[in-house]
Amino acid sequence: MAKQQGRRAPKERSAPRGAAARTGRSGGRAARPSSVERKPSRPLEAARGRPGPPAAAAAAAKAAESRGKYVYCIIQSDEPLRFGPIGIGAEPADVHTVSYKALAAVVSDTPVEVFDATRENVLAHERVNETVMRKHTVIPMSFGTVFKTRDDIVELLRAAYEAFNDVLNKMEDKLEFGLKVLWDREVMLREIENEDEDVRRLKTEISSQKGSTYFARMQYGRLMDAALESRSERYVREIFEELRPVSVASRANKPIGDKMIMNAAFLVAREKETAFDSKVKQIGARHDKLTFKYTGPWPPYNFVNIRLKLERARDGE
Numbered sequence: 001m002a003k004q005q006g007r008r009a010p011k012e013r014s015a016p017r018g019a020a021a022r023t024g025r026s027g028g029r030a031a032r033p034s035s036v037e038r039k040p041s042r043p044l045e046a047a048r049g050r051p052g053p054p055a056a057a058a059a060a061a062k063a064a065e066s067r068g069k070y071v072y073c074i075i076q077s078d079e080p081l082r083f084g085p086i087g088i089g090a091e092p093a094d095v096h097t098v099s100y101k102a103l104a105a106v107v108s109d110t111p112v113e114v115f116d117a118t119r120e121n122v123l124a125h126e127r128v129n130e131t132v133m134r135k136h137t138v139i140p141m142s143f144g145t146v147f148k149t150r151d152d153i154v155e156l157l158r159a160a161y162e163a164f165n166d167v168l169n170k171m172e173d174k175l176e177f178g179l180k181v182l183w184d185r186e187v188m189l190r191e192i193e194n195e196d197e198d199v200r201r202l203k204t205e206i207s208s209q210k211g212s213t214y215f216a217r218m219q220y221g222r223l224m225d226a227a228l229e230s231r232s233e234r235y236v237r238e239i240f241e242e243l244r245p246v247s248v249a250s251r252a253n254k255p256i257g258d259k260m261i262m263n264a265a266f267l268v269a270r271e272k273e274t275a276f277d278s279k280v281k282q283i284g285a286r287h288d289k290l291t292f293k294y295t296g297p298w299p300p301y302n303f304v305n306i307r308l309k310l311e312r313a314r315d316g317e
Contacts, residue, residue, distance in 0.1 A: 117144070125143050182261065
């Protein structure tokens with residue numbers, strides 16, 4: 001039977017400076033299909049109870065064969081499941097499972113093509129994983145993972161059956177949270193100037209010199225860069241140390257831009273979620289000169305690395 005746990009979608013709260021309110025992913029709502037669907041007209045023979053032309057049936061079969069399967073995640077389930085029209089596509093595709101024994105791939109039908117990482121496509125990929133994780137432990141797949149046939153997916157599940165089960169068992173009842181920390185560089189520069197005697201001396205020397213100040217300014221720049229790096233590393237180290245007791249694992253990703261000093265992901269046991277929340281808020285409250293961006297819960301994107309070759313359709317194949 002399926003292994004199911006209670007999941008809830010990421011929360012959204014305001015995030016003032018110095019505090020660490022948790023938010024979910026941003027973005028618009030998923031497009032909903034029209035309540036009135038236009039049905040294709042049937043051939044006259046079919047309307048009268050007789051089979052349609054063989055050519056029409058062959059064309060329909062060929063069209064079905066040309067469609068691939070977009071894979072969002074892998075879960076444990078030994079029965080077919082349906083999640084509704086929430087999948088990737090201009091009109092949200094119906095999301096369902098393809099199973100092998102106690103494993104299931106969460107998929108939707110799609111043309112066999114390379115998907116562009118547009119905002120709409122990425123949000124659709126995330127939306128499916130967030131929906132599924134409410135009741136299941138998930139192994140999230142990389143964006144744009146497409147297989148040509150259902151049989152290809154079954155073969156994947158069969159070939160990697162033990163590995164997938166092992167990862168799912170390890171990720172059971174665990175959630176991912178993201179934490180980004182930013183600062184105002186100019187505020188930090190002024191703070192360093194007030195606190196560091198060598199920096200203050202050099203700044204005074206530069207302002208009082210009548211001749212060339214090139215070498216003094218170079219030395220001043222090196223001192224400031226070193227002081228900023230040291231302070232940034234200290235903040236990051238302290239935050240990781242404080243969050244270690246309430247997390248299972250952590251990962252430091254590369255900061256983005258000049259203002260970000262920390263870009264981290266934390267794997268948290270479900271039973272420690274409240275403790276982790278409280279600790280992040282405590283840290284944020286103590287650092288009023290830093291801005292915390294705290295998101296989750298997410299599927300364990302940063303702690304499961306599953307990358308599969310994208311099958312691409314080419315004319316003539």
